[in-house]
Amino acid sequence: MLREGQAKPTQRADYQAPAWWIDTVDLTFDLDPAKTRVLNRMRVRRNPGVPAQALRLDGDELNLARVMVNGGGTSFKMDGSALVLENLPAGEEPVELEIFTTCSPVKNTKLMGLYVSEGTFFTQCEAEGFRRITYFLDRPDVMAMYTVTLRADKAQFPVLLSNGNLVDSGDLAGAGNEGRHFAKWVDPHRKPSYLFALVAGQLVAREQRITSRAGKEHLLQVFVRPGDLEKTEHAMNSLMASVAWDEARFGLPLDLDRFMIVATSDFNMGAMENKGLNIFNTKYVLANQATATDVDYANIESVVGHEYFHNWTGNRITCRDWFQLSLKEGLTVFRDQEFSMDLAGTPSARAVKRIEDVRVLRTVQFAEDAGPMAHPVRPDSYLEINNFYTVTIYEKGAEVVRMMHTLVGREGFAKGMALYFERHDGQAVTCDDFAQAIADANPGSELSQRLEQFKRWYSQAGTPQVAASGSYDAAAQTYTLTLRQSCAPTPGQPEKLPFVIPVEVGLLTEDGQAQTVQLLDAAGVARSPAASSLLVLSEAEQSFQFSNVALEPVPSLLRGFTAPVALHYDYSEDALLTLLAQDSDAFNRWEAGQQLAQRIALGAINNPAVIVDANGEIAENLLPERFAQAMREVLRHPTLDAAYKELVLTLPSESYLSEQLEVVDPQRVHAVRETLRQQLAAALQGDWAWAWENHRDSGAYRPDPVSSGRRALTGMALHMLCLDARRSGDAVWPGRAYQAFKDAGNMTDRFNALSALVNSGHPLANDALARFHALFKGEALVLDKWFALQAGATDRGGQILPAVKQLMLHPDFQLQNPNRARSVIFSFCNGNPGAFHRADAGGYRFWCERVLELDAINPQVAARLARALDRWKKLAEPYRSAAREAIARVAARPDLSNDVREVVTRALAD
Ligand code: B3K
Numbered sequence: 025m026l027r028e029g030q031a032k033p034t035q036r037a038d039y040q041a042p043a044w045w046i047d048t049v050d051l052t053f054d055l056d057p058a059k060t061r062v063l064n065r066m067r068v069r070r071n072p073g074v075p076a077q078a079l080r081l082d083g084d085e086l087n088l089a090r091v092m093v094n095g096g097g098t099s100f101k102m103d104g105s106a107l108v109l110e111n112l113p114a115g116e117e118p119v120e121l122e123i124f125t126t127c128s129p130v131k132n133t134k135l136m137g138l139y140v141s142e143g144t145f146f147t148q149c150e151a152e153g154f155r156r157i158t159y160f161l162d163r164p165d166v167m168a169m170y171t172v173t174l175r176a177d178k179a180q181f182p183v184l185l186s187n188g189n190l191v192d193s194g195d196l197a198g199a200g201n202e203g204r205h206f207a208k209w210v211d212p213h214r215k216p217s218y219l220f221a222l223v224a225g226q227l228v229a230r231e232q233r234i235t236s237r238a239g240k241e242h243l244l245q246v247f248v249r250p251g252d253l254e255k256t257e258h259a260m261n262s263l264m265a266s267v268a269w270d271e272a273r274f275g276l277p278l279d280l281d282r283f284m285i286v287a288t289s290d291f292n293m294g295a296m297e298n299k300g301l302n303i304f305n306t307k308y309v310l311a312n313q314a315t316a317t318d319v320d321y322a323n324i325e326s327v328v329g330h331e332y333f334h335n336w337t338g339n340r341i342t343c344r345d346w347f348q349l350s351l352k353e354g355l356t357v358f359r360d361q362e363f364s365m366d367l368a369g370t371p372s373a374r375a376v377k378r379i380e381d382v383r384v385l386r387t388v389q390f391a392e393d394a395g396p397m398a399h400p401v402r403p404d405s406y407l408e409i410n411n412f413y414t415v416t417i418y419e420k421g422a423e424v425v426r427m428m429h430t431l432v433g434r435e436g437f438a439k440g441m442a443l444y445f446e447r448h449d450g451q452a453v454t455c456d457d458f459a460q461a462i463a464d465a466n467p468g469s470e471l472s473q474r475l476e477q478f479k480r481w482y483s484q485a486g487t488p489q490v491a492a493s494g495s496y497d498a499a500a501q502t503y504t505l506t507l508r509q510s511c512a513p514t515p516g517q518p519e520k521l522p523f524v525i526p527v528e529v530g531l532l533t534e535d536g537q538a539q540t541v542q543l544l545d546a547a548g549v550a551r552s553p554a555a556s557s558l559l560v561l562s563e564a565e566q567s568f569q570f571s572n573v574a575l576e577p578v579p580s581l582l583r584g585f586t587a588p589v590a591l592h593y594d595y596s597e598d599a600l601l602t603l604l605a606q607d608s609d610a611f612n613r614w615e616a617g618q619q620l621a622q623r624i625a626l627g628a629i630n631n632p633a634v635i636v637d638a639n640g641e642i643a644e645n646l647l648p649e650r651f652a653q654a655m656r657e658v659l660r661h662p663t664l665d666a667a668y669k670e671l672v673l674t675l676p677s678e679s680y681l682s683e684q685l686e687v688v689d690p691q692r693v694h695a696v697r698e699t700l701r702q703q704l705a706a707a708l709q710g711d712w713a714w715a716w717e718n719h720r721d722s723g724a725y726r727p728d729p730v731s732s733g734r735r736a737l738t739g740m741a742l743h744m745l746c747l748d749a750r751r752s753g754d755a756v757w758p759g760r761a762y763q764a765f766k767d768a769g770n771m772t773d774r775f776n777a778l779s780a781l782v783n784s785g786h787p788l789a790n791d792a793l794a795r796f797h798a799l800f801k802g803e804a805l806v807l808d809k810w811f812a813l814q815a816g817a818t819d820r821g822g823q824i825l826p827a828v829k830q831l832m833l834h835p836d837f838q839l840q841n842p843n844r845a846r847s848v849i850f851s852f853c854n855g856n857p858g859a860f861h862r863a864d865a866g867g868y869r870f871w872c873e874r875v876l877e878l879d880a881i882n883p884q885v886a887a888r889l890a891r892a893l894d895r896w897k898k899l900a901e902p903y904r905s906a907a908r909e910a911i912a913r914v915a916a917r918p919d920l921s922n923d924v925r926e927v928v929t930r931a932l933a934d
């Protein structure tokens with residue numbers, strides 16, 4: 025329901041080429057936190073391909089002082105926040121436009137456009153922030169050459185940065201310019217406005233000169249606040265690795281003399297790929313072993329890589345319109361995933377990365393696909409584009425690219441990328457253009473034969489369900505595998521057509537040996553014998569035949585997770601145990617363990633005889649001995665990597681389990697999973713102790729996959745041992761955890777030990793938390809961890825919500841700072857279902873208040889929080905009604921941002 029005056033959704037089908045082009049932009053900034061003056065000189069010209077129209081420039085919260093055309097005055101009008109020039113000269117001659125505006129960066133709490141963070145100026149323009157800096161055609165298909173002059177007080181803002189190359193700098197002369205200086209930057213590449221950036225403040229840089237394969241010299245710089253320089257080594261190493269990787273794997277070199285990264289502690293997201301001047305959340309730059317965990321190190325590597333890879337996939341070839349966002353995001357996530365895998369090296373470390381990525385996809389994206397915000401990888405409409413920077417655009421988009429990679433092979437994909445750049449370098453294009461290039465470079469491939477159908481991955485939302493069944497003919501030694509696909513309706517899409525789904529399949533014997541078999545092609549001709557085959561499912565139902573199958577097989581389906589689908593096969597428990605113990609495909613081996621655990625958990629959740637008592641505890645034994653034994657064998661396995669073991673031994677999350685249920689009682693899900701964890705802790709007590717003793721590293725800290733894996737496993741073991749001590753009353757392990765916490769030589773071990781104490785609810789936790797806080801008082805990112813740990817801790821009887829309210833009163837809490845707000849509020853509402861969903865609705869009331877409070881400060885952050893109740897319709901009573909009421913209370917507010925309004929309106933829609 026739209027109220028009068030409210031914005032209307034933008035539709036993909038309404039796309040029109042711009043009526044005007046902007047060829048050059050010359051910006052002069054007089055930077056002042058309270059009132060910054062922006063002089064914008066543009067050369068614009070009519071787009072001859074489009075009927076003549078007025079020039080309509082986007083603007084938002086700007087104060088307009090002057091508009092001039094070709095050096096003289098002009099008439100103009102305002103239409104809402106847009107500046108409209110109706111009387112520009114006719115004809116194709118370029119027009120010189122001069123617009124003078126002011127804005128107030130210090131008041132900019134939305135952190136979009138130009139803002140101030142700890143006394144330093146930063147910008148964020150994607151998607152539509154440039155219009156908050158000056159009037160412009162703020163759309164990605166308008167690409168211009170930029171010249172930028174920054175002028176500011178030299179003592180306060182000694183470093184002045186913008187995109188491209190520094191061409192001039194010095195002190196400003198003349199009256200009123202005492203103590204002021206300037207810097208002039210020219211970007212040698214045309215770019216859309218969303219890639220504009222400036223930074224001005226007191227910063228220091230780590231610098232590195234590199235020489236490319238082609239022998240060209242480049243300067244890499246990582247800018248941070250003074251004092252943080254020693255935390256930039258890993259980011260710089262990651263940047264160097266990224267430059268080398270893109271050149272080696274895709275032949276894509278760095279196209280700038282200078283490439284800069286700047287870190288800020290006030291940022292709405294992870295980082296931003298502005299041309300030559302990436303701006304990062306400090307969380308994805310700063311690390312040393314005392315303050316950052318292994319996970320932080322890995323995230324820095326992948327985010328630095330991601331932003332760097334955008335330089336080609338996003339910046340050199342950009343999006344025609346924001347509906348094409350996955351063109352750059354899906355492809356760049358695919359590239360950063362491949363980068364991390366290539367750097368990880370061993371097959372086992374690659375599998376660990378793949379499992380981690382799939383786990384996010386299945387937990388978060390599948391839930392998005394099943395909820396009110398479900399949208400295709402290329403959406404059809406949006407009210408606020410910032411709401412569409414989603415796991416569907418990013419992670420599912422990356423899976424779509426990965427399927428193309430699977431269908432055409434690694435070489436074929438590289439050829440496709442080369443053709444994509446040959447055709448579209450310097451252009452703003454669509455997802456269709458990308459898919460076409462990959463297909464055209466691979467004539468005869470399954471992709472090019474079925475391209476139109478394949479592209480349904482871009483247009484249809486929802487997670488396809490694939491049901492598999494098999495039949496074995498012992499006499500003929502053939503095995504027939506039948507696959508059926510379906511996809512549930514999503515908002516606006518009641519019916520779906522079949523997708524093209526690549527399914528990698530291997531056949532094992534009952535005792536887990538690989539069978540080398542022959543897949544029969546459509547004509548019934550046997551392909552060469554193989555231990556694994558790629559099936560391409562393109563019809564609603566399709567059967568595939570294998571010959572030469574000596575023994576009744578246990579199928580290993582969707583190996584490596586070759587498609588973003590939910591696969592269903594009615595495995596016997598024995599078959600799952602075989603796959604867990606033997607499958608040569610590491611992904612499916614992990615998956616078999618997850619399915620076993622899921623069966624046990626869902627069985628208990630759905631069994632009315634399993635009683636959850638008033639303390640949220642379950643007395644019965646839920647853990648079958650066979651499962652415990654299988655987990656013990658994984659834990660004690662002589663050759664599996666520690667990182668992999670940790671993944672197998674982690675039970676499916678509460679959110680993932682909830683998605684498998686029709687109706688969710690979140691407290692019951694929580695109780696069952698906690699009980700299972702507690703019982704796994706007890707059943708394997710001696711094994712956990714063995715794992716802890718045998719995987720501790722004494723050598724120098726290195727965040728590589730092998731040693732990180734060992735720390736992850738010892739952390740898990742310590743956690744399980746403390747959990748078990750809670751049951752037995754034993755004091756030894758909590759004591760060791762406390763000692764490990766105090767003695768730790770790195771943040772990973774220290775935080776794991778602290779987390780073991782906090783999450784097992786041990787009395788020593790309070791002392792440890794106080795020490796931790798004292799130790800890291802001045803370290804904002806570490807304090808974020810401290811807050812997040814407490815807000816995300818295991819709830820036992822409802823103690824977390826009051827603790828969260830207390831945390832918000834802590835002098836270090838700051839609602840305006842997105843990292844801090846996320847560390848407390850999101851960790852509770854989005855990350856702690858067992859604490860958030862309370863029968864007394866206290867969690868939902870808290871959510872409602874915080875969404876409204878944040879919306880007045882920063883709508884983007886508020887809208888993310890608003891999504892915590894996306895899945896309310898699935899909840900059992902009394903949660904369902906209470907959640908609905910809380911959402912309705914938000915929706916009833918007349919002054920909501922588009923961001924929050926879109927989320928709550930969709931949530932309440934039928
Ligand atoms: N492109 C940015 C995200 C911008 C988000 C705007 N709300 C970071 C990235 O994906 O690399």
Ligand code: ZN
Binds near residue numbers: 334
């Ligand atoms: Zn990106």
